[in-house]
Amino acid sequence: MLPSTAGSAEASHGVLRFFHDRKINTKIFIGFGCVLAITAVISIIAYSALVRIAASFTEFSRLGDAVTNAQEIDQGFPGISALCN
Numbered sequence: 001m002l003p004s005t006a007g008s009a010e011a012s013h014g015v016l017r018f019f020h021d022r023k024i025n026t027k028i029f030i031g032f033g034c035v036l037a038i039t040a041v042i043s044i045i046a047y048s049a050l051v052r053i054a055a056s057f058t059e060f061s062r063l064g065d066a067v068t069n070a071q072e073i074d075q076g077f078p079g080i081s082a083l084c085n
Contacts, residue, residue, distance in 0.1 A: 019027060 019030075022030070
């Protein structure tokens with residue numbers, strides 16, 4: 001057997017046969033569909049990460065407000081302390 005016929009015989013079996021028997025137009029559309037699917041998966045992952053970041057930022061903002069309130073109370077404490085003595 002010649003090496004070129006052995007390679008084509010192997011290519012005609014399994015998954016490669018699916019692509020080997022298609023026209024170029026179909027192969028291009030399959031490739032475009034794969035790229036589109038990968039883009040969709042990456043977009044979903046990025047969107048979920050942004051949602052988590054937004055939730056974390058909201059929590060950070062809430063904690064920042066609590067710290068500001070605590071600082072205001074702490075600054076007023078010496079005045080109250082002086083009145084009690």
